[in-house]
Amino acid sequence: xxxxxxxxxxxxxxxxxxxxxxxxxxxxxxxxxxxxxxxxxxxxxxxxxxxxxxxxxxxxxxxxxxxxxxxxxxxxxxxxxxxxxxxxxxxxxxxxxxxxxxxxxxx
Amino acid sequence: xxxxxxxxxxxxxxxxxxxxxxxxxxxxxxxxxxxxxxxxxxxxxxxxxxxxxxxxxxxxxxxxxxxxxxxxxxxxxxxxxxxxxxxxxxxxxxxxxxxxxxxxxxxxxxxxxxxxxx
Numbered sequence: 517x518x519x520x521x522x523x524x525x526x527x528x529x530x531x532x533x534x535x536x537x538x539x540x541x542x543x544x545x546x547x548x549x550x551x552x553x554x555x556x557x558x559x560x561x562x563x564x565x566x567x568x569x570x571x572x573x574x575x576x577x578x579x580x581x582x583x584x585x586x587x588x589x590x591x592x593x594x595x596x597x598x599x600x601x602x603x604x605x606x607x608x609x610x611x612x613x614x615x616x617x618x619x620x621x622x623x
Numbered sequence: 624x625x626x627x628x629x630x631x632x633x634x635x636x637x638x639x640x641x642x643x644x645x646x647x648x649x650x651x652x653x654x655x656x657x658x659x660x661x662x663x664x665x666x667x668x669x670x671x672x673x674x675x676x677x678x679x680x681x682x683x684x685x686x687x688x689x690x691x692x693x694x695x696x697x698x699x700x701x702x703x704x705x706x707x708x709x710x711x712x713x714x715x716x717x718x719x720x721x722x723x724x725x726x727x728x729x730x731x732x733x734x735x736x737x738x739x740x741x
Binding site: 561562565611613616617 | 658660667668669670673682684718723724725726728729731732733734
């Protein structure tokens with residue numbers, strides 16, 4: 517199975533900050549990397565697919581980069597509503613696997 | 624707007640069975656791959672199973688293979704997950720998700736809680 521490792525596991529940042537979350541795959545997954553946002557008690561929501569494509573309706577402050585084994589999710593100017601847990605997911609190979617999540621707190 | 628509604632969760636004893644359903648109110652159910660993803664209390668997301676649009680291809684996580692069965696009825700726009708031989712570690716919120724995994728799961732249901740306990 518492809519292991520997905522996110523860092524950091526948690527972080528705290530202020531409104532307006534630029535925040536970057538990293539996701540590393542245990543083997544190359546090309547660009548088959550998706551990012552999700554999940555708020556407490558809610559279902560996940562797709563933010564970015566195929567590493568860098570912004571899902572329709574997602575604010576442009578979210579962006580994704582990377583290919584192969586190393587990927588990043590960046591929030592360019594943090595907003596209060598961005599407080600959530602973020603997950604990466606590889607879709608290169610079955611079984612589909614997720615990172616362990618990054619909890620983002622607003623200071 | 625795409626709307627997925629799960630049902631069928633509940634409390635079941637170890638070794639018991641449940642059948643989860645996910646009804647899609649959109650007109651695009653039959654042309655989409657569907658999946659089940661679960662989340663144990665306080666834990667991360669775990670992919671459980673997927674099925675192709677026509678139902679001819681089914682895929683499972685090793686942790687559920689041989690115990691869970693995914694199926695779909697395109698005439699009813701409904702996805703199913705039959706859970707057998709349930710274990711305490713199967714306790715989780717089960718979400719249905721729509722779309723080919725390669726392009727991300729674009730729609731999710733609200734989740735249904737399965738609790739396995741004596």
